[in-house]
Amino acid sequence: MPLTPMKQILDEARKKGYGVGAYNVNNMEQIQAIMAAAQKTQSPVIIQASRGALKYSNFTYLKHLMIAAAEENPTIPLSMHLDHGNSLDTVKKSIALGFTSVMIDGSLKEDGKTASDYAYNVAVTRSVVEYAHGYGVTVEGEIGTLGGIEDGVGSGSIHITDPKEAKKFVDDTGLDALAIAIGTSHGAYKFKGAVNLALDVLKEVRALIDIPLVLHGASSVPKELIDAVNKYGGKMPGATGVPMSSLKEAIKLGVSKINVDTDGRLAVTAAIRKVFAESPEKFDPRDYLGPARDTLTELIAKKMEDFGTAGHASDYKPTTLEEAKRFYK
Numbered sequence: 001m002p003l004t005p006m007k008q009i010l011d012e013a014r015k016k017g018y019g020v021g022a023y024n025v026n027n028m029e030q031i032q033a034i035m036a037a038a039q040k041t042q043s044p045v046i047i048q049a050s051r052g053a054l055k056y057s058n059f060t061y062l063k064h065l066m067i068a069a070a071e072e073n074p075t076i077p078l079s080m081h082l083d084h085g086n087s088l089d090t091v092k093k094s095i096a097l098g099f100t101s102v103m104i105d106g107s108l109k110e111d112g113k114t115a116s117d118y119a120y121n122v123a124v125t126r127s128v129v130e131y132a133h134g135y136g137v138t139v140e141g142e143i144g145t146l147g148g149i150e151d152g153v154g155s156g157s158i159h160i161t162d163p164k165e166a167k168k169f170v171d172d173t174g175l176d177a178l179a180i181a182i183g184t185s186h187g188a189y190k191f192k193g194a195v196n197l198a199l200d201v202l203k204e205v206r207a208l209i210d211i212p213l214v215l216h217g218a219s220s221v222p223k224e225l226i227d228a229v230n231k232y233g234g235k236m237p238g239a240t241g242v243p244m245s246s247l248k249e250a251i252k253l254g255v256s257k258i259n260v261d262t263d264g265r266l267a268v269t270a271a272i273r274k275v276f277a278e279s280p281e282k283f284d285p286r287d288y289l290g291p292a293r294d295t296l297t298e299l300i301a302k303k304m305e306d307f308g309t310a311g312h313a314s315d316y317k318p319t320t321l322e323e324a325k326r327f328y329k
């Protein structure tokens, strides 16, 4: 089965009121874990790669891994998404690789660090929408700024989305999905004190606009994973994330795509540290990458249940980029 445009996966999720996780990958074991979880729970799924991941995997390797994922799992709707694209150039390269969805993050300038202004965001997003829709590829944009920095992306400071500006942004750009900033942030240290999400802003945005909404920086940073990392020699004091209860609330209020990167990193690290600590004689990479893959599978399968994605893999027949192309025309 060819890869599915993300728009369909999110539109279907919105129709039925569940969330779809978008899980970040860099290597084979991560992709296998995500697909095993999707298979186990019968969930549609979004796999995403950042610019850093594309560079790390030398582009072509990742392309063939995702083709393998689609080939091995013909009954699972699967979309391959570029996370935090920073320019039309990056987007063109990703579409040439076969991505069926791209994010253009015009909330930041091309360096991925400096906050931009509204006019810049509209101009770069609009140019990506025009290009990507010509290929049937879905476009996600962002308005407002997320906190935290991950993979070199982020300005570090939070700027909560203005609902009226969000509405204007959707009208001005014609994009398919919108990432909003309501207090989540990238990385493993999201909150200094109490968890504080601007769910009222989410409600206002949802009332004004009619496309799927996206939550970035939505890892839960589960205590048991942090404890495992620390128990086996890691050092991550005070790491915190967004509790699943808040994410469930956000899904109920209209979020359709939930980005998860940090939790996957934690699962892999915890599992590998455990093997190293308990079996220092082991030196075959399969002896620790295997358990890492199993731990990640378990983590993601649980998220698919919690987000409500489980059981929806065969609800609809996945469309192709060709069909999406005709739709945009």
Ligand SMILES: [Zn+2]
Pocket: 084, 186, 216, 217, 259
């Ligand atoms: Zn992000």
